[in-house]
Amino acid sequence: MTAPQSDEMQLRAGLVRVMKKMAASGLNRGTSGNASVRFGDGILVTPSGIVPDLLDEDSIVEVAADGTTSPGAKRPSSEWRMHQRILEKRPDMNAVVHCHSRHATILACSHKPIAAIHYMVGVTGGTEVPVAPYEVFGTSELADTVVASLDGRLACLMANHGQIALGRNLDHAYALAEEVEEQAAVYYGTLLIGEPHILSDDQMAEIFNQFRGYGQKR
Numbered sequence: 527m528t529a530p531q532s533d534e535m536q537l538r539a540g541l542v543r544v545m546k547k548m549a550a551s552g553l554n555r556g557t558s559g560n561a562s563v564r565f566g567d568g569i570l571v572t573p574s575g576i577v578p579d580l581l582d583e584d585s586i587v588e589v590a591a592d593g594t595t596s597p598g599a600k601r602p603s604s605e606w607r608m609h610q611r612i613l614e615k616r617p618d619m620n621a622v623v624h625c626h627s628r629h630a631t632i633l634a635c636s637h638k639p640i641a642a643i644h645y646m647v648g649v650t651g652g653t654e655v656p657v658a659p660y661e662v663f664g665t666s667e668l669a670d671t672v673v674a675s676l677d678g679r680l681a682c683l684m685a686n687h688g689q690i691a692l693g694r695n696l697d698h699a700y701a702l703a704e705e706v707e708e709q710a711a712v713y714y715g716t717l718l719i720g721e722p723h724i725l726s727d728d729q730m731a732e733i734f735n736q737f738r739g740y741g742q743k744r
């Protein structure tokens with residue numbers, strides 16, 4: 527067996543880091559949640575059923591485009607198909623993060639999309655964060671409903687399950703998962719108080735315009 531390339535090792539280390547970060551920040555608990563990055567025609571994905579504390583670079587699993595893994599590799603996350611299909615659909619994105627963060631999961635269990643309660647909902651690429659219909663975890667059907675619900679956006683909730691976010695790289699995908707959880711918590715709070723004020727489509731259009739001019743320019 528040839529030694530892994532250093533960029534592969536960096537990607538594996540990044541996946542270990544993001545799983546530990548999700549556990550430390552409370553976005554995830556125990557063995558739930560998973561993450562992946564594009565790697566050649568396939569993906570590198572976190573393994574099934576290993577707590578973040580016990581993860582290392584060697585536990586990360588390479589899944590080829592045809593779904594096969596190398597002999598001796600650990601079993602990939604049960605959601606590897608979902609990661610693979612999301613990345614197939616978005617060649618401009620390279621990483622996917624899935625977690626069961628509390629407020630996103632509360633809304634997902636109520637089948638309630640995150641409305642445009644705050645302009646930061648717009649960072650997910652749409653005027654709301656939709657809910658993908660319920661399917662059993664780890665199934666091909668779940669992968670399909672999530673891809674269909676994303677529909678060009680960078681995040682969605684998953685009915686009676688959790689949330690998923692994708693990004694240019696792992697840091698971007700993680701930041702979006704964190705933002706989805708924050709906006710879910712804010713929306714949940716306004717629903718408790720009652721009568722949340724939702725931004726209109728016109729107001730959100732202004733936000734998307736503003737985002738285009740935001741940040742450092744070269």
Ligand SMILES: [Zn+2]
Pocket residue numbers: 558559624625626663687688
């Ligand atoms: Zn899950």
